[in-house]
Amino acid sequence: MKTFFSEEHRRHFPQAELSGGQFVTPYERPSRVEYVLARLKERGMTDIVAPGAPDMAAIRALCAPDYLDFLENAWAEWKAEGMAGEIIAANFPARRMQAGRPPRNIDGKVGYYALASETAMTGGTWAAALSSAASAQAAQAHVAGGAKSAFALCRPPGHHATADMYGGYCFINNAALVAEAFRRDGAGRVAILDIDFHHGNGTQDIFYDRGDIFFASLHGAPEDAFPYFLGFADETGVGAGEGTTANYPMLPGTGYGPWSAALDDAIARIRAFGAEALVVSLGVDAYKDDPISFFKLDSPDFMDAGRRIGTLGLPTVFCMEGGYAIEAVGVNAVNVLEGYQDA
Ligand SMILES: NCCCNCCCCCC(O)(O)C(F)(F)F
Numbered sequence: 201m202k203t204f205f206s207e208e209h210r211r212h213f214p215q216a217e218l219s220g221g222q223f224v225t226p227y228e229r230p231s232r233v234e235y236v237l238a239r240l241k242e243r244g245m246t247d248i249v250a251p252g253a254p255d256m257a258a259i260r261a262l263c264a265p266d267y268l269d270f271l272e273n274a275w276a277e278w279k280a281e282g283m284a285g286e287i288i289a290a291n292f293p294a295r296r297m298q299a300g301r302p303p304r305n306i307d308g309k310v311g312y313y314a315l316a317s318e319t320a321m322t323g324g325t326w327a328a329a330l331s332s333a334a335s336a337q338a339a340q341a342h343v344a345g346g347a348k349s350a351f352a353l354c355r356p357p358g359h360h361a362t363a364d365m366y367g368g369y370c371f372i373n374n375a376a377l378v379a380e381a382f383r384r385d386g387a388g389r390v391a392i393l394d395i396d397f398h399h400g401n402g403t404q405d406i407f408y409d410r411g412d413i414f415f416a417s418l419h420g421a422p423e424d425a426f427p428y429f430l431g432f433a434d435e436t437g438v439g440a441g442e443g444t445t446a447n448y449p450m451l452p453g454t455g456y457g458p459w460s461a462a463l464d465d466a467i468a469r470i471r472a473f474g475a476e477a478l479v480v481s482l483g484v485d486a487y488k489d490d491p492i493s494f495f496k497l498d499s500p501d502f503m504d505a506g507r508r509i510g511t512l513g514l515p516t517v518f519c520m521e522g523g524y525a526i527e528a529v530g531v532n533a534v535n536v537l538e539g540y541q542d543a
């Protein structure tokens with residue numbers, strides 16, 4: 201399996217994340233992908249290439265123009281306003297406020313486009329997000345060109361990003377770009393399977409009214425886990441998308457037994473949907489030692505999960521999402537890829 205990866209990810213490394221009322225070193229840090237690269241090489245998956253330039257037309261087709269303008273210009277505007285630190289959202293359009301009217305002031309504008317305040321942006325975030333999107337796009341082109349599967353080692357991740365909001369360490373929805381590209385390249389129906397511990401609210405939001413894209417997510421129950429405000433089992437899609445969203449919220453302490461039962465159900469739903477291509481939002485923060493999650497999967501479970509996903513026998517692009525037990529993130533992510541290839 202070929203891996204697409206860009207060193208440009210390094211341009212996004214904020215010094216701080218707001219967590220528990222303190223500023224901590226961000227959990228979503230460059231060393232995560234270094235562990236994945238090391239494990240890929242250890243397992244002989246050494247076909248690792250850098251993507252070309254991002255397909256900006258496809259990114260513009262996915263994201264709102266004003267949101268892309270914001271992402272590109274936020275840092276300059278923030279510093280022009282005399283802000284001393286990194287970009288962190290502090291003001292949000294709360295209930296019964298004007299959530300559809302972007303402020304002129306950059307401090308207000310940041311909160312308009314942010315869905316959470318833990319994620320800081322810096323001067324290199326835009327470039328890093330574009331390079332991550334480019335890896336996803338290149339992986340999809342490789343599969344559309346005939347490869348059975350490909351791995352987009354994306355950093356920053358993407359599944360919390362909507363067409364017009366960032367947060368949860370995400371800016372551009374890489375998995376959504378891949379799904380749309382599969383559709384443009386002729387796949388009539390595409391499925392996105394999100395196994396990251398956190399609900400892929402952005403991916404769900406983008407495709408919620410679409411009948412051609414199936415979205416399934418296994419995640420920590422919204423009552424207990426970020427992003428908190430989406431991911432309930434009764435969210436099944438709307439309009440043409442009715443029945444094409446399947447959420448599997450699960451409680452703290454969930455182990456591989458119930459988690460894999462949910463996976464099997466999602467796989468059956470994807471098969472019944474008639475997907476012709478598959479995108480996997482590959483987060484491995486369901487791992488038992490993940491510092492910000494509460495499932496109890498162990499490393500061999502990720503190998504078995506990959507094998508089960510492989511039984512779909514679909515052209516597949518894996519997009520790296522989360523996973524914060526840094527020493528294990530490489531083993532767990534590559535285990536999914538190896539299990540998939542062994543199916
Ligand atoms: N005190 C820690 C609270 C953390 N709150 C934000 C969690 C973001 C999770 C991001 C992710 O893992 O879902 C992604 F895949 F996008 F990276």
Ligand SMILES: [Zn+2]
Nearest residue numbers: 396397398522
């Ligand atoms: Zn996650």
